Amino acid sequence: MNGTKVASHEGGYTPFNIDITDVLRKSGPQVLVVRAEDDPLDLAKPRGKQDWKQEPHSIWYPRTTGIWQTVWLEAVPESFIQTIKWTSNLQHWEIGIEAYIGGARIEGLELVVRLRAGETLLSDDRYSVVVGEVHRQVALSDPGIDDFRNELLWSPGSPIIVYADLELRDSKGRVIDVARSYTALRTISLEGDRFILNGRPLHLRLILDQGYWPETGLTAPDDEAFVRDIRLIKKLGFNGVRKHQKIENPRFLYWADRMGLLVWEEMPSAYRYTQKSIERLTREWVQVLNRDSSHPCIVAWVPFNESWGVPDLPTSAAQRHYVQALFHLTKTLDPTRPVVGNDGWESVATDIIGIHDYDADPSRIASRYKLTEIEARLFKRERPGGRMLFVDGQVTRDQPIILTEFGGIALSHNSHDSRNSGNSVNGWGYSEAKNPDDFLNRYRELLQTVNDLPALAGFCYTQFTDTYQEANGLLYADRTPKAPIEALALAIESSQADKQASEDPVWRDRIMREQH
Numbered sequence: 001m002n003g004t005k006v007a008s009h010e011g012g013y014t015p016f017n018i019d020i021t022d023v024l025r026k027s028g029p030q031v032l033v034v035r036a037e038d039d040p041l042d043l044a045k046p047r048g049k050q051d052w053k054q055e056p057h058s059i060w061y062p063r064t065t066g067i068w069q070t071v072w073l074e075a076v077p078e079s080f081i082q083t084i085k086w087t088s089n090l091q092h093w094e095i096g097i098e099a100y101i102g103g104a105r106i107e108g109l110e111l112v113v114r115l116r117a118g119e120t121l122l123s124d125d126r127y128s129v130v131v132g133e134v135h136r137q138v139a140l141s142d143p144g145i146d147d148f149r150n151e152l153l154w155s156p157g158s159p160i161i162v163y164a165d166l167e168l169r170d171s172k173g174r175v176i177d178v179a180r181s182y183t184a185l186r187t188i189s190l191e192g193d194r195f196i197l198n199g200r201p202l203h204l205r206l207i208l209d210q211g212y213w214p215e216t217g218l219t220a221p222d223d224e225a226f227v228r229d230i231r232l233i234k235k236l237g238f239n240g241v242r243k244h245q246k247i248e249n250p251r252f253l254y255w256a257d258r259m260g261l262l263v264w265e266e267m268p269s270a271y272r273y274t275q276k277s278i279e280r281l282t283r284e285w286v287q288v289l290n291r292d293s294s295h296p297c298i299v300a301w302v303p304f305n306e307s308w309g310v311p312d313l314p315t316s317a318a319q320r321h322y323v324q325a326l327f328h329l330t331k332t333l334d335p336t337r338p339v340v341g342n343d344g345w346e347s348v349a350t351d352i353i354g355i356h357d358y359d360a361d362p363s364r365i366a367s368r369y370k371l372t373e374i375e376a377r378l379f380k381r382e383r384p385g386g387r388m389l390f391v392d393g394q395v396t397r398d399q400p401i402i403l404t405e406f407g408g409i410a411l412s413h414n415s416h417d418s419r420n421s422g423n424s425v426n427g428w429g430y431s432e433a434k435n436p437d438d439f440l441n442r443y444r445e446l447l448q449t450v451n452d453l454p455a456l457a458g459f460c461y462t463q464f465t466d467t468y469q470e471a472n473g474l475l476y477a478d479r480t481p482k483a484p485i486e487a488l489a490l491a492i493e494s495s496q497a498d499k500q501a502s503e504d505p506v507w508r509d510r511i512m513r514e515q516h
Contacts, residue, residue: 002031010280012038013046013247013268014287015069038065044277046284048245048268049210061210061468064218069249077176079103081111081168086183086294087336090153090198093142095123095162095183099134108171113138115183117152117162129168153198154184154296156239159260184257184296188337190351193400195338195457197299204402204458205451205492206264207233207474209241210467211248214477218246226252228479230259233464235485236474237492242404242460245269245305247288256297264300264404264460265292266343269308273319277309285326289333301330301337306344306356306385313346313391320391324349343404345387352457356405357384360431360442362449365406371455374401400457403450408462408472409433409442411482427471430462440483443474447491 001023009016024030039045040063041052051060082102088095099111109129115122115138122141127134143149154160161182168177186198194201209229213221220226226249233241240262247268256263267285270277285303292298303326304310310319327341327349338351345356359365368378379389410429433439450459465473474488475481481488 001033011046011284011287012068014284014291034067036066043271044274044280046268046270046277046281052271056468059470061212062217068217068219070251076103079106079109079168080177081166081179084164084166084179084181084294085290086164086181088183088185088187088296089137090185090187092137093140094137095140095185096137097134097164099127099129099166101129101132101134101168105132106170110169112167112169114165115140115162116165117160122162126169152185154186154257154260155197155202156234156260156262159258159296160184161258182257183294186296188299190338190400192398193455193457195352195400195402202239204240204262204460205238206240206242206262206404206458206460207236207238208244208405208460208463209233210244210463210465211246211252212465212467212477220249220252223251223255226255227259229464230255230261232475232479232485233261234259235489237489238461240264240299241464242266242302244463247292250291253292253295253297257295261297262299263295263297264302264340265298266302266305269305271309273310273312273316273322278322281309282326282329286329286333289330293334299337300340300352301334302340302343302354303327303330304342307342307346307387310342313342313348314388320348340404345383345385345389346391347389348391351399353389353399353401354404355384355389355401357403358406358408358430358462359384360409360446362445365446366449366453369401369403369450369453369455374455401455402457403459405460405462406450407443407446409439409446410471411436411439427466427469429470429472436483440487443483443488444491451492 001020002025004023006020006023007016007018043052049059049061050063051057053060056062079101080103081099083100085098086095095115097113101109101111110126111129111134112124112126114124123138125136125138127136143152150158152160152162162184164181164183166179166181167175170176189196191201195204196202212218213225215221242264243266245266245268247265253263265288267281267288270281289301304323307313310316310323313319313323323341327339330339340352340354341347341349343354343356347353357365357368359368383389408430410427410432431442433442447461450456461474463470463473465475465479466477467473473482
């Protein structure tokens with residue numbers, strides 16, 4: 001800044017900030033220079049689906065360059081509200097707040113926190129700032145019976161937001177900084193082989209989302225693009241997304257919180273196993289957890305996918321320890337959500353058994369995931385994707401099983417048109433439909449088969465939109481549906497888990513609202 005180096009940062013997904021006060025000129029223009037070094041051939045950096053080759057190949061896409069997320073300049077007071085983190089605890093009907101005060105250390109500071117849901121004031125408290133921090137559990141009045149409790153709980157069908165107004169006051173009671181934030185009352189847990197939201201089983205109906213747009217790559221064209229995607233995903237009948245190999249812009253998470261969309265957050269992979277790749281991925285993953293842990297929409301963390309960056313898990317104890325270490329580190333930093341250590345196969349540490357299986361025959365899928373076949377066949381003999389499901393041999397049936405990638409049906413090549421701008425004319429999928437009617441019929445049969453398997457706690461269909469050379473989306477790259485969106489949505493009917501949950505009369509209305 002004005003000829004003085006003020007900061008450096010490594011990593012392409014997480015934010016950083018710089019205090020430039022001391023290097024500003026008193027008058028005249030200010031000159032900011034940003035230099036980025038980004039070796040496209042470096043396989044030891046977390047890069048997700050960005051290709052290291054000059055042209056995209058296989059399932060990897062064109063590289064992103066430049067500043068792809070939001071940058072802003074902000075004037076702050078001498079002492080200011082820097083970071084807020086939220087948690088919720090339904091057992092004790094509490095909301096946890098961690099506040100960190102930046103800038104100068106001033107004695108006698110107080111933080112005023114007002115929480116409200118709609119027009120209802122939930123709490124109005126003030127806390128002394130100790131060594132620049134505030135850590136408190138805000139006790140709320142328990143509404144009592146479930147009917148009143150449910151009016152405050154966050155879920156896909158009822159995304160109730162708890163808004164927060166914060167004031168930082170000095171020792172004389174003067175307001176020196178203000179901020180607005182939000183949180184939600186909701187808990188995630190696992191009970192046996194079921195996924196539990198707010199104490200009730202929820203069948204996960206996710207769709208794989210690469211997070212690319214034909215005109216702007218990894219960067220959304222505007223905020224409305226996030227809103228449109230979430231509306232389309234919910235209209236298609238899904239209640240969540242698995243963001244694949246991308247740490248999404250916080251604006252997407254904001255709208256997912258507001259509109260009620262579940263999100264699995266997954267770390268972009270490096271593709272070499274080296275000391276440098278370990279340090280880079282671990283450092284950035286910790287930053288991801290710190291940035292995003294307050295979002296109620298996030299319901300699972302995934303540090304590794306399909307053994308990318310750890311290619312020798314069956315034979316390398318060190319690589320297994322690496323996956324196990326990140327699994328436990330994630331649960332240490334955020335004990336409130338399940339963690340999938342390595343999604344897809346070769347699991348060495350996980351809360352959920354995530355399986356990738358692109359078998360195009362619904363009858364084989366139905367047979368493979370029968371309740372009676374789990375221990376004897378699936379866990380011991382089947383190898384979806386050609387890989388063993390478990391490396392250490394320690395199989396626990398009492399865990400949720402989720403088909404976290406399946407489908408991938410593409411239209412035949414002669415069905416592509418100009419709406420697939422940004423996609424190769426030789427686009428592909430894991431299986432291929434002959435025409436739009438065949439595409440819809442294949443999708444409907446596969447979805448209804450998977451949806452009715454009682455052994456599964458949920459599924460994630462591949463994928464939301466066509467992305468570059470992959471033509472296996474439900475929508476074209478420009479978000480035009482490949483079949484009538486109502487027909488696509490009808491493929492997802494009430495699952496076995498939803499039917500079981502709906503037997504509880506207190507919960508029946510909530511299930512119906514979520515399906516609506």
